[in-house]
Amino acid sequence: MVTPHAATESEICAELETSPEGLSTSEAKRRRKEHGPNQLPQPQQETWWQRLGRQFADPMIYVLIAAGVLTLLMGQVMDTIVIAAVVIINALVGFIQEGRAANALDSIRDMLAPETTARRDGHPETIAATDLVPGDVVQLSAGDKVPADLRLIEASNLSIEESALTGESVAAEKDTAETAEDAAIGDRSSMAFSGTTVTGGTGAGVVCATGADTEIGQVTGMLSEVEDVSTPLTRAMGKFSSLLAIVAVALAVGMVLIARLAYGTDWGELFLAAVGFAVATIPEGLPAVMAITLAIGVQKMARRNAITRRMNSVEALGAVTTICTDKTGTLTRNEMTVRRVITAAHSYEVTGGGYDTDGEVLLDDHPADPDAHRDLALITQVADLANDADVRDGELVGEPTDGAIKAFALKTGASVPAERLSEVPFDSRYKYQASVDKLADDTTRIHLKGAPDRLLARCSHQLSPDGGTEELDRDLWEEVIEKLGADGMRVLAAAIRTTDSGSGEISTDEIDAGGFTFVGVWGIIDPPRDEVIDAVAQVRRAGIVVRMITGDHATTATAIAREVGIDEGRTVTGAEIEEADDEKLRDIVREATVFARTSPEHKLRLVRALRANGEVVSMTGDGVNDAPSLKQADVGVAMGIKGTQATKDAADIVLADDNFATIGAAVKMGRTIFDNLQKAIAFMLPTNGAQGLVILVAMLFGLTLPITPVQILWVNLITAVTLSLALSFEPSGPDIMQRSPRAPDTGLLPGAAIVRIVYVSVLLGGATIAIFSWLNAEVDMDTARSVAINALVVGQAFYLFAARFTTATCLRKELFTTNPISWLCVGIMLALQLLFLYTPFMQAAFSTSPIGLNGWLISLALGVVVLAVVEVDKALRRP
Incomplete structure (x- = not known):
């Protein structure tokens, strides 16, 4: 077939076996049976139960489910209920909070014209746009939506607004003269594209593509083929969960075998201990804390005019190494x-x-x-x-x-x-x-x-x-x-x-x-937005490269890039991208910062090339032509005011104020969220490590368990929903936007945090064993366990104060002024712990007893020791 925009009017009519008078009604019906309706294909959408099922796809959850089944088979109903509650609550939090981009294709369909005027049997006739077929002749006038891709055969002062497809800020002037074979979409003046809007003049064109074959149809095809991208946090948490689950199961099996061979312990007791060990070492509150931390970030960003559709996206924006942005309406005002x-x-x-x-x-x-x-x-x-x-x-x-x-x-x-x-x-x-x-x-x-x-x-x-x-x-x-x-x-x-x-x-x-x-x-x-220059400078100071990808001309794009402060690099055109294979394109994107005259396919390939180079990519845009690349990026950011609905639906984050500067604020929030998650994990794991150590030592040495499995769940939950949650409200560090982005393959925790987790686990676990062993000879077992549990919880509260500041000392006024929520959380934790120790219902459910003043003094002493040890460690590590 001839290329429509490069063919003459007579050539395209001959190719499609039509004339300027259009088709006959009978021929149009025949062609409709052959080509089908002029509409975009319906995608297969995820069902709500599939979405719910995905919430359980986590190795840590698998271990907890297995533990719940075992406790049920062994008749430990209370343990089963608590474990089930933890699993269900975590799944519901993820199910409710998670956003989806499944409406993007529906939004593009809404851009298409419902009716149009076509020439049938030699005279104009209003028909449904879905009935158009190749060879139909469509009449256009100001205000019309173009219903299909048309090769123009008549044009009188015709101009069409194509920014959603091409990214150009000015309506394109149209004529009937053929254009070059390799002309970019924005340069095809002889074409009118489906989904665009006539802003002036009149014209007529021969339908040369319908439905999925149109330019906008190809965009939707790319959009449906793009798979959802997991965020750096999701990938890191997946590796962390798998490793933790494998270690927990391996140690539990080893513990059971050693205890059976060394002491001949009853299998029922062994399985109960194994369940307790699994429950102890798995931080079942972590998914909830992560969801809550992200949700808090989502709410804060909403107040900064960034609407987050997927929770993980806020954190992912904090990990980006490259921000790819459209020009028109994003960096510029879209006002001449x-x-x-x-x-x-x-x-x-x-x-x-x-x-x-x-x-x-x-x-x-x-x-x-x-x-x-x-x-x-x-x-x-x-x-x-x-x-x-x-x-x-x-x-x-x-x-x-x-x-x-x-x-x-x-x-x-x-x-x-x-x-x-x-x-x-x-x-x-x-x-x-x-x-x-x-x-x-x-x-x-x-x-x-x-x-x-x-x-x-x-x-x-x-x-x-x-x-x-x-x-x-x-x-x-x-x-x-x-x-x-x-x-x-x-x-x-x-x-x-x-x-x-x-x-x-x-x-x-x-x-x-x-x-x-x-x-x-x-x-x-079309001048830059007033705030963009400072915003670009801010993200560049944070070590992030800003790249412009636009459908506009190279000279305009380069001038705007220079004005807003995008780092001087190569300016690459769509023609160069077209000629490059995937390997060559990976080399090009390493040195280029401006990409001009690009098509939707070019933008998608550029994002893929950057990600193949190990970059964490944020793509910002407002037109339908940006939708596939937004979905392919690690974080897609859409303009909320001037952006098309399709772009918003494909994006992870929508800027309600169309302000590029809001991206800088979102990067800062994302980095803060990751810092706080690291703090929360480094805070939670010593509790699990200590509890696991207690059970492991008890089983290996044939001792009585200092803490029961159901008591372990209580400690995990109380620290997760109170103390760990406090870390979600920590403010940004003073140097957070002067750091380079973290490497995408960086582990969830730095080496110093892992060392701290180990020694705090040993300290808390050893103290818990020692306190129980000492008191068990003096008082009844329930009281001894109650004091040991209380010491563990209070020790965690003191560790919280130290954990709030990763390297700086906590012994300063900021401990009391920068995060008042932390003190509220400690107060709630103490209130819950009092209920745990002193109310008959909780005593019956968890086998606890009230403790006296000495028990509290022991707990406080352990807390002071933990705080002192961590502060000495931080002091030794500071330069």
Whole structure:
């Protein structure tokens, strides 16, 4: 088949066996049976029970389930109930909190037109868009959604907004001329793509692709093929859980065999001890603590206008090494703005952004007065009068480029009273607009604005520096235009000519006759958001590389990248990406920071190449063309205001304020969450280590168990839901955004934390055994166990104070001021422990007894010792 955008009108009609009059109804029905409906395929979605089942897919949960089954078979009903409660609560927390991106394809479908006007049997007919077939001829007018991919055969001043597909901020002007075979999507001016919107003019096109074969259909195909990416935390927790489960089971089996062979212990007692050991060594509260920590981060980010759809994504953003971002609407305002005004006399700078009129026009850094500068006054008149746009309170009514120069005119403060007598509207065929205006001094003047090459061809003179006229210096203006273009600006030119036409009527023939005076040019750009420059600098200080991936032209992309502070690297075009295989692309992405004229497939390949290089990738975007790459990235971030619904549904995080700076705040939050999770794990594991050590030593040496399995579960739960939770509220460290990102394959815990876990486990476990052994000879077993348990819990409370500060000492005022929640959690823990020790119901359920003052003094003594040992260790490790 011929390539539609590169074929002539007659070639595409011949290829599809149609004509400008369209198909007959009978032929359309035949083709519909052959091609099927013009709609996107329905994806298979995950059911709620599949989603619930995934919550149990964790090695630690497997061990707990096995322990619950064993206790049930052995008649230990209370143990079974407590274990089951832990497993079910963890699963429900994950089930409720987890977000899914399954609605992305539905959102893209909503972009498609429900009805359209097609030529059937030689006349226009309104039909359902799903009934379109290749060869149909579709009529387009302003406001229409394009219902399929069309090769245009008619175009009258036709412009189509394609930013959702191409990323360009300005509506694309369309015509019927064929384009190059290798033209990027944004350069295919002879095509109208499904899901885009007609913003002006009229046209007609032959349907050359429907349903999944359209450009937007290919995007949905890529989206459905992209598998969900696990986050660094998920991968690290998976390895950690597997290792912990294997170690726990191996030690339990070894313990049972040794105790049976050495002491002939009864199998029932052995299995109960094995269950107790498994319960002791598995931190069953860890999944809940992780979910709660992430949920707290989600809530904090929501207050910062970042809506998190998957909990792990907040932490994952803290691990990113590369942020890939779209340009239009993400780094930029998606509002055209005049930045430079150049005449033969002066070069003016224009401040302010978008359609806000609060900026100024500056000459040599001082406000320029149009009354003192005739060149500025005249170019302001052209901007104001040859213009159909209106700007009110920062809002645009009309075409973006017209809005940009209208805002410029208002910034000058010049009043241009005039009566419009006639006009030539803008048309993409001749690329200019003219108005005939009667000015306050009764002069009648033609004000002309448009493409610089078209105006230069119609001018014989230019405005001279002294305010008069002189012969046109075309070389000068071509050099100016080229320089502005190299700076990424779109250039628009202004010209004037007085006329003595009494009626004021004007036509294109009169304009094409020439004789105009060239006044100057405007340099127009979609400027960066005010906050983006600082935000990019912040994430770069955090060791993160920012890369721009856009559908816009290379010069514009490079200019914006330079302005916002993206590190200077290679600028790579879509054509280069197309030519590179996957291995070559991996080399390209190592050194390139700007990727221009990219298609949705290019963006997806770039993200995959970066991830193949070991990068943790965040992709930011707002258009449908960004959706597949957002889903493929480790963290997909969508713009909430100007982003399409499909992009939001495919993303992990949605920025409610479309503010790139919010990403910096999210990175900081993600790093804080990981720090706090590390602290929580390093805090929880000594409890499990101590309990496991107690049971292991007791079984290996034939001793009475100092703590029963159900008491172990109590200790695990009370420390997890109170003390461990306190660490979720720890504030960010002062240097958190000056660190380099952690390596993706980094373990969950650093070496120093592992060493601390070992010695605190030995300290707490040894003390628990010693306290029980000493008291068991003095008091009854339940009381001895109660004091031992209480000492373990109080020791953990003191360890919490030390664990809040990884390297710094806790003996300072920040212990009391930076995390008041920690003191509340300690208070709740003590209240629960009092219930555990002193209420009859809890005494009956857990076989405990009340303890006296001596028991509390023993517990406090152990707590002080633990705190002192950890603080000495931190002091020795500090440089």
